[in-house]
Amino acid sequence: MIDWTDRHCRYLHRQLSGKALLYTEMVVADAIIHGPRERLLSFSPQEHPVALQLGGSDAGKLSEAIRIAADYGYDEIGLNVGCPSDRVQSGTFGACLMREAGHVADLVTAMKKVSSVPVTVKCRIGVDDQEPADVLPDFLARMVGAGADAIWIHARKAWLQGLSPKENREIPPLDYDLVHRMKRENPNVFLGINGGISDLDQAKSHLAVMDGVMLGRAAYQNAGLLTGVDAMLEGLDPAAVVTTEADWMALRDAMIAYAEEVIASGGRLHHVTRHMVGLFQGYAGARRFRQILSSEATKLGAGTEIITAAFAAVDLDGNAERKREKIAG
Missing domain, CATH: 1.20.120 (Four Helix Bundle (Hemerythrin (Met), subunit A))
Structure with missing residues (x-):
């Protein structure tokens, strides 16, 4: 959601739902350390709860970015290990880190040491020729061992070569069954699901299994659907919400x-x-x-x-x- 979920977008979305957790667009740790911090990190108090989504592969830089961001009062810090864009790959982070589960675990450990708020991870089920059923359980176990407070799983592989970011959101098949199985096998770990979920009926069905549902482009392109989120989170039927x-x-x-x-x-x-x-x-x-x-x-x-x-x-x-x-x- 780079260039999409900026602070103005999040302010709008907060008017539509008081309960949804909002995420920033992914911000690279180097940009926070060396770039225009106020523009990158500032947000309206009305946006809470809001999570800062970080990109990076250097523990020291990620830790420094968290220290800087602490003054802004985010409610959560999320490490993105799922974005397949070319500019992310060129920085050796995002989805390509799915190949380095041990290193990602070290990053989470370092981030936890300096963060006063929950640290979470957003990942794919695998990349390239990895077999998701083999690599995902190990990846999740390592994240939990490192202290991750929650893990959000995009239920598709990412192909780092041969597919564009847009194609990576559409062509690799969704494997909701695998993600649901991960939750059943990890009942005490907060696991959320993402990918291909286009409306609140689908979100509600996933919540019967998962701890959370993440909506990206669906919420952006049809922001009106957010008017039913609070009702859904209260156990009511979102379809029955009438916006007057x-x-x-x-x-x-x-x-x-x-x-x-x-x-x-x-x-x-x-x-x-x-x-x-x-x-x-x-x-x-x-x-x-x-x-x-x-x-x-x-x-x-x-x-x-x-x-x-x-x-x-x-x-x-x-x-x-x-x-x-x-x-x-």
Whole structure:
């Protein structure tokens, strides 16, 4: 989710769900140590709970990055051992570390020594010619032995050569059964699942087995589905959640106030609204909503009246009424 789940995206998502744990885009340890720390690490207090997702393969650098990040108050530190992008591989971290389980365990041990919050790992079921059923149990055992507080498993292999990052999210087959088996074999270890989960019905079915479900692109491209997350986490039916016109107006007003702060601090409206484009999938007027944000919010000097105009294009009350009728029927 590099370049996607920045602080503006997370602020929006927090308005839609008060309970979901939000993750930053992956930030490389070297960038925190030598780069613009405030831009990379700062976030709004309203985002809590939020986890910092780190990339790196040097224990000293990861530890230093955690020490620096401690002042910002993250609720969790996550080590990404699942990203297959070329720029991650060139730095010898991300998914290529799946080949070095012992080294990853050493990284986790070092991170735990300096972190005052939980340290977690996000991994794949394997890479390249590895046999997931053989390597994943050993990988998980090493992470647990190193003190990892939770492990999130993307239920696909990553092919580091021959497939693009996009293809690595689509072509390698999903193996949910293997991930579910890992949970059954490790009942006392927090194991979450990720990969190919596109809606809350699927998420709910995984939660019958797993401790957590991670949504990436599904939550970004159809952010409206997050309105049902809190109900699901409370054991209710997320499909029965009806977001009223008043709810959407409250969201509009919150995002207008937030965007005004961003603009006043030197940002642009588009920095906020680019994350809102996927809000109204399936709603009458959604296409016009997207057009307004995509064409008008990108203009130099665009103000928050664009958000007002975009929301006005959507039939908010009509969609809520149709959902009530569907549930009743």
